[in-house]
Amino acid sequence: MILGDGLSNLCLVASRTALDMYRKSRRDAAMMPVAGGSASAAASLDTVAASFDERRRTAAFLKDEIPVSVAMCGYAGLAALSAAVVPLIFRQLRFHHVVILYAAAPAMAFCNAYGCGLTDWSLASSYGKLAIFAFGSWVGMGEGGIVAGLAACGVMMSVVSTASDLMQDFKTGYLTLASQRSMLVGQAVGTAMGCVMAPAIFWIFKSANDVGDPRSLYPAPYAGVYRGIALIGVEGLGALPEYCINFCAAFFAGAFLLNAFKEMARHKRWGVQQFLPSAMGMAVPFFIGAYFTIDMCVGSLILFLWERSNRRQAREFAPAVASGLLCGDGLWSLPASVLALLKVDPPICMKFFSRDDMAKVARVLK
Structure with a gap:
């Protein structure tokens, strides 16, 4: 899924870049020439920038x-x-x-x-x-x-x-x-x-x-x-393991097709691409645990509700809020390590069993 999502986006970026360069070359041929590649790039981005800060950052970055x-x-x-x-x-x-x-x-x-x-x-x-x-x-x-x-x-x-x-x-x-x-x-x-x-x-x-x-x-x-x-x-x-390559190929193709459907929905203006999941976001929890996807889901929900109530404020302060959440999550690893060294167990333990194992646990608890 990680490789399929990344390679599909690489293909999309390459195709969009080639198409934009082709259109720009035809458009520039009919207009007066502009000297300096970085200046022309800054000028084109300057017209679509949403704020003065973004225009200034773009100009400084491309300088x-x-x-x-x-x-x-x-x-x-x-x-x-x-x-x-x-x-x-x-x-x-x-x-x-x-x-x-x-x-x-x-x-x-x-x-x-x-x-x-x-x-x-x-x-x-x-x-x-x-x-x-x-x-x-x-x-x-x-x-x-x-x-x-x-x-x-x-x-x-x-x-x-x-x-x-x-x-x-x-x-x-x-x-x-x-x-x-x-x-x-x-x-x-x-x-x-x-x-x-x-x-x-x-x-x-x-x-x-x-x-x-x-x-x-x-x-x-x-x-x-x-x-x-x-x-x-x-x-x-x-x-x-048996069927390992089959699973790998199937989910690689699934991630590729998911991104292709997203691109088609964006091009056709169906308005559903924002509701489609990210293959990368689904794949990472297989390595580090599901808590990461839960964090992303909760953060996306907070941002969605914030944009509905105050879009301008959400656009300006969302990076600061996200940085604070990331720092807090990272700093929590220190007290978590101290609690682990002290052998402090959480007050609640949750486990998931198969149906047969659950029946055995139920008989023991009775």
């Missing part, structure tokens, strides 16, 4: 616009560097494996940035697991498929998570009137520092503790989880 050619050349250069260096570190992963990884990563990065914008939750690990299955089964057990799958997972997660983090930074920069280029430079400096500091810190931890030992202070439980996924991946699709 130091990063050229597309710079972004493409930078990505191609980093991909070439990785294709040359990564196989030297992990010899199970070949040159062409890294090239294919970087060719597929932009689509996955768009999906993750889109999902992170919707849910404020980065799902980079999900795309990393896809890389484990794909490249682990491709390389095979005899050629070191476990290490190859885990290395491919690391490369995919690095690209995908960086994309969502950068988009979050750009969103913050847009709201705070910061420059695109300053945000990108800051991200590059932080990444360069991480390339030096992260291995050094890991080496210190590794020297002082038995990292990975279940009896040590740092058991690294996720290492065993990802190795188990890689073990399943190298055995191919036959090692997955």
Whole structure:
């Protein structure tokens, strides 16, 4: 569902962008030319901006616009560097494996940035697991498929998570009137520092503790989880649970068709697209629990009622209210951890059983 929702939106954005560029080229051909791509973009957005603040933010954000050619050349250069260096570190992963990884990563990065914008939750690990299955089964057990799958997972997660983090930074920069280029430079400096500091810190931890030992202070439980996924991946699709691929394909197609129906409803002006659910919003709770969807549902209901009573006030203060709710939800993890350490149990416990188990519980309670 996550992949289907993200890829369908990628197709929609690409098609809309191509259509808008085509229409704009025909319209500009009949009008006087405008010098400067960013100025023309700012002027077109200025006409549809809803308020002075949005016009000012748009103009400030587009003033130091990063050229597309710079972004493409930078990505191609980093991909070439990785294709040359990564196989030297992990010899199970070949040159062409890294090239294919970087060719597929932009689509996955768009999906993750889109999902992170919707849910404020980065799902980079999900795309990393896809890389484990794909490249682990491709390389095979005899050629070191476990290490190859885990290395491919690391490369995919690095690209995908960086994309969502950068988009979050750009969103913050847009709201705070910061420059695109300053945000990108800051991200590059932080990444360069991480390339030096992260291995050094890991080496210190590794020297002082038995990292990975279940009896040590740092058991690294996720290492065993990802190795188990890689073990399943190298055995191919036959090692997955029965009907797993069928479920995956069905819900991928369902998410794709749901977004297609939304787009058709918007184009036909049926007025029902706001009542259709988000596939990404339905998929995320399968990873982190249903409480996330309940929070989104309650928040959307509050915003809906607020807009019905005072649309202007809701538009101006909704981001502040949403930020406060997110901060409160995050800060609650601290007292929740303290209560867990003190072994304080909640006064109410709710469980759901099957019909047979419920009958057994009823007989015991009688």
